[in-house]
Amino acid sequence: MAEQIIKSDLNFINDVISSGGESLKKCFQCATCSVVCNVTPDDKPFPRKEMLHAQWGLKDKLLSNPDIWLCHQCSDCTAYCPRGAKPGEVLGAIRKLSIEHYAFPSFLGKAVGSPKALLALLVVPVIIFILALMMQGHSLIPEGKIVYAETFMKVPYIDVIFSAAALFALAGFIMGITRYWKDLKSGVDISDNPWQKKVKGPMLMIIINTILEFVTHKRFKKCDVTVERANSHMFVFFGFVGLAITTAWGVAYLYGYEIFGIQPTAIFHFGETPYPQYDPMKIFGNISALVLLSGILLVITNRQKNAEKAGSGSYYDWLFISVILTIVTTGILSEVLRLANIPILAYPVYFTHLVAVFFLFAYAPFSKMAHMAYRTTALVFAKYSGREVK
Amino acid sequence: MAEKKKVLVIGGGFSGLTAAVESAEAGSDVVIVEKTPFLGGRVTQLNKYFPKLCPPNCGLEINFKRIKNNADISFYTLAEVESISGQEGNYNVTIKINSRFINDKCVGCNACNEACPVEMPNEFNFGLDKTKAAYITHNQAFPFKYAIDGKHCKGKSCAKCVEACKYDAIDLDMKPDTVNLNVASVVIATGWDLYDTAKLDNLGGGNIKNVITNMQMERLASINGPTSGKILRPSDGKEVKNIAFVQCAGSRDENHLPYCSYICCMASLKQATYLREQYPDSKVRIFYIDIRTPGRYEQFYWKVKEDPNVTLTKGKVAKITEDSATGDVELVVEDVLAGNKITEKYDMVVLAAGMVPSTKASKVPGEISYTHDGFVVASYLKKGMYAVGTAKSPVDVAKSVQDATGVAIKTIQSARR
Numbered sequence: 037m038a039e040q041i042i043k044s045d046l047n048f049i050n051d052v053i054s055s056g057g058e059s060l061k062k063c064f065q066c067a068t069c070s071v072v073c074n075v076t077p078d079d080k081p082f083p084r085k086e087m088l089h090a091q092w093g094l095k096d097k098l099l100s101n102p103d104i105w106l107c108h109q110c111s112d113c114t115a116y117c118p119r120g121a122k123p124g125e126v127l128g129a130i131r132k133l134s135i136e137h138y139a140f141p142s143f144l145g146k147a148v149g150s151p152k153a154l155l156a157l158l159v160v161p162v163i164i165f166i167l168a169l170m171m172q173g174h175s176l177i178p179e180g181k182i183v184y185a186e187t188f189m190k191v192p193y194i195d196v197i198f199s200a201a202a203l204f205a206l207a208g209f210i211m212g213i214t215r216y217w218k219d220l221k222s223g224v225d226i227s228d229n230p231w232q233k234k235v236k237g238p239m240l241m242i243i244i245n246t247i248l249e250f251v252t253h254k255r256f257k258k259c260d261v262t263v264e265r266a267n268s269h270m271f272v273f274f275g276f277v278g279l280a281i282t283t284a285w286g287v288a289y290l291y292g293y294e295i296f297g298i299q300p301t302a303i304f305h306f307g308e309t310p311y312p313q314y315d316p317m318k319i320f321g322n323i324s325a326l327v328l329l330s331g332i333l334l335v336i337t338n339r340q341k342n343a344e345k346a347g348s349g350s351y352y353d354w355l356f357i358s359v360i361l362t363i364v365t366t367g368i369l370s371e372v373l374r375l376a377n378i379p380i381l382a383y384p385v386y387f388t389h390l391v392a393v394f395f396l397f398a399y400a401p402f403s404k405m406a407h408m409a410y411r412t413t414a415l416v417f418a419k420y421s422g423r424e425v426k
Numbered sequence: 427m428a429e430k431k432k433v434l435v436i437g438g439g440f441s442g443l444t445a446a447v448e449s450a451e452a453g454s455d456v457v458i459v460e461k462t463p464f465l466g467g468r469v470t471q472l473n474k475y476f477p478k479l480c481p482p483n484c485g486l487e488i489n490f491k492r493i494k495n496n497a498d499i500s501f502y503t504l505a506e507v508e509s510i511s512g513q514e515g516n517y518n519v520t521i522k523i524n525s526r527f528i529n530d531k532c533v534g535c536n537a538c539n540e541a542c543p544v545e546m547p548n549e550f551n552f553g554l555d556k557t558k559a560a561y562i563t564h565n566q567a568f569p570f571k572y573a574i575d576g577k578h579c580k581g582k583s584c585a586k587c588v589e590a591c592k593y594d595a596i597d598l599d600m601k602p603d604t605v606n607l608n609v610a611s612v613v614i615a616t617g618w619d620l621y622d623t624a625k626l627d628n629l630g631g632g633n634i635k636n637v638i639t640n641m642q643m644e645r646l647a648s649i650n651g652p653t654s655g656k657i658l659r660p661s662d663g664k665e666v667k668n669i670a671f672v673q674c675a676g677s678r679d680e681n682h683l684p685y686c687s688y689i690c691c692m693a694s695l696k697q698a699t700y701l702r703e704q705y706p707d708s709k710v711r712i713f714y715i716d717i718r719t720p721g722r723y724e725q726f727y728w729k730v731k732e733d734p735n736v737t738l739t740k741g742k743v744a745k746i747t748e749d750s751a752t753g754d755v756e757l758v759v760e761d762v763l764a765g766n767k768i769t770e771k772y773d774m775v776v777l778a779a780g781m782v783p784s785t786k787a788s789k790v791p792g793e794i795s796y797t798h799d800g801f802v803v804a805s806y807l808k809k810g811m812y813a814v815g816t817a818k819s820p821v822d823v824a825k826s827v828q829d830a831t832g833v834a835i836k837t838i839q840s841a842r843r
């Protein structure tokens with residue numbers, strides 16, 4: 037083998053340790069983890085090699101390799117680790133650092149992962165929404181019947197703010213993923229792994245297959261210790277899908293009426309919000325919210341139940357969970373309090389809801405939410421480069 | 427001159443025997459308390475010693491002879507210490523002696539064994555075969571006196587052995603006895619048990635027939651073992667030509683035994699030679715985290731490694747399954763140096779299970795401190811109490827013997843102070 041000069045990034049080691057991988061140095065390379073892992077390929081399996089690379093600070097090897105994302109943190113490795121080195125948690129920390137590494141703008145990548153910056157990140161949407169309220173001349177607790185879109189935050193404000201947030205996130209994702217893909221490809225060149233040499237496959241089919249895997253949670257279901265996570269994650273996943281459809285549906289109702297003049301037809305209440313409770317869109321949206329709520333509650337209870345075997349999770353994990361929990365609870369409460377007509381509670385809850393949704397949207401490329409983009413990219417690359425689980 | 431002060435030795439294994447013999451030969455009056463019906467402990471179950479590959483029964487026989495010839499050594503078998511109180515020079519000890527149901531008239535003729543209708547798992551062979559409720563462990567057992575297992579024996583309703591015994595040696599009415607002793611010092615030589623491999627769920631959890639423990643391997647290779655020394659696999663008696671050793675089966679694992687059991691690497695290397703000697707065309711593969719052959723044992727490692735039919739692979743086996751059609755054993759391991767997962771089939775797999783101090787399950791009475799893992803903390807022992815061998819930490823026979831010999835002088839000091 038040719039002589040190799042290893043570049044060790046000591047800061048990276050400390051970053052892994054402070055990002056939830058504090059057990060990193062306990063690993064003594066016995067390889068129990070690679071064997072009990074059900075989602076790793078047989079050739080150059082993870083997570084043992086990642087543990088070594090992380091201990092040695094080989095940042096480039098870790099980031100230019102799709103394996104950290106092929107890991108679904110089943111935590112079978114952590115449960116069976118004879119040293120308490122928690123490979124599942126360490127790989128979670130490396131993924132966080134990967135998101136941070138590819139973040140654009142990069143300061144936001146650091147901020148979202150740091151508890152110290154939480155307040156500043158929250159202040160941004162709070163100020164935006166207070167300014168929006170002031171521009172409309174609304175107080176924080178308006179009087180009269182609650183119609184959020186009239187008495188509080190008018191639709192154009194919502195649309196402008198969230199479209200901007202979404203575009204900002206989209207730009208972040210495009211920048212991050214582009215850089216990541218480039219590094220993955222360059223990883224093929226610097227790698228001594230034979231599997232990375234056989235780049236192949238029709239891209240479209242690969243993307244379709246990857247999406248099908250998500251929908252069925254095929255990989256997640258291979259977990260042993262935390263097999264119930266496949267269900268909780270599926271609930272959260274489809275809860276979000278349902279709410280996305282609801283949003284599109286709402287847009288169709290509103291602008292279908294305003295722009296195209298579509299009148300309420302049959303059971304569909306085209307027109308202005310709020311829509312009656314028996315409208316199909318409303319029913320669909322409420323069900324989606326309940327699916328998301330049960331999903332995120334399952335996530336929390338499963339995590340607590342498995343904490344001893346699988347590790348208790350990092351700040352990064354819990355921030356993401358908390359944001360989703362806040363969105364879904366404030367969302368449901370906003371509706372309930374509106375129907376009950378309790379303005380003193382309804383408006384602050386709705387305001388919190390707006391802040392939380394903004395937080396999730398605008399910071400998506402930097403929070404754990406980014407896993408959806410990076411994991412997809414890594415899985416597509418893994419299939420594309422012939423790195424597949426048997 | 428006043429009566430000689432006594433030394434109590436708890437445990438009649440090689441450590442205890444050594445402490446007893448060495449102390450007695452220097453003039454002490456020694457009492458050995460052994461919980462099983464026979465002396466010799468774990469060493470009686472071994473086929474060969476590492477690294478010289480000589481038979482353990484040889485050294486045992488010498489010690490038994492030293493005991494027989496020394497009027498100052500007495501021993502109780504099937505006995506347990508119930509209480510210890512007092513201080514150095516004046517410990518009061520209560521010993522419970524369980525019934526053997528066979529008295530000193532036994533000549534070891536085997537008639538009771540032949541007559542006994544009750545079969546029970548043979549603990550001496552780690553359950554690899556069965557024995558009768560009236561039994562002796564092997565043909566060099568000491569004392570050479572049969573024992574009847576109280577748990578399995580049907581008692582007087584059966585009594586077929588009583589009819590068969592020509593020497594009036596069987597007494598099914600025998601009651602447990604209690605003995606009180608005053609001793610100057612106590613030697614804790616309680617020894618070890620094998621880690622229960624049923625707890626290793628990813629390694630078959632004790633449910634795969636052809637996955638055996640290292641101690642079962644000793645019995646399979648022993649001339650006085652269940653197969654008269656032929657290494658045949660348990661499921662179908664097939665000759666074992668292709669074997670894997672799984673090192674650290676429980677040891678160095680915070681979910682099981684957080685410490686290194688010290689002897690398992692040498693034991694597996696030694697057992698590799700059993701197979702290689704018996705079947706010249708056999709293949710051996712040892713999977714390890716690290717091969718730990720401390721001190722001069724390293725040379726033994728080199729020697730075994732030289733054999734082209736012995737492969738050593740770095741990587742801990744973490745998955746074992748059974749091919750139910752053939753009885754073969756499939757294991758999965760990552761070859762760490764190559765960086766690939768290997769899935770391979772073997773005729774038989776040996777789990778190099780670790781050492782658990784006997785005091786983990788049953789504590790010695792008295793004010794004794796134990797580690798979390800059940801080992802005696804020697805530095806916290808009261809004056810006049812000493813721990814030897816595997817009661818303190820995992821060690822091999824040679825180190826146990828050195829340790830016990832050293833403690834003999836302490837017992838003499840305790841008696842004279």
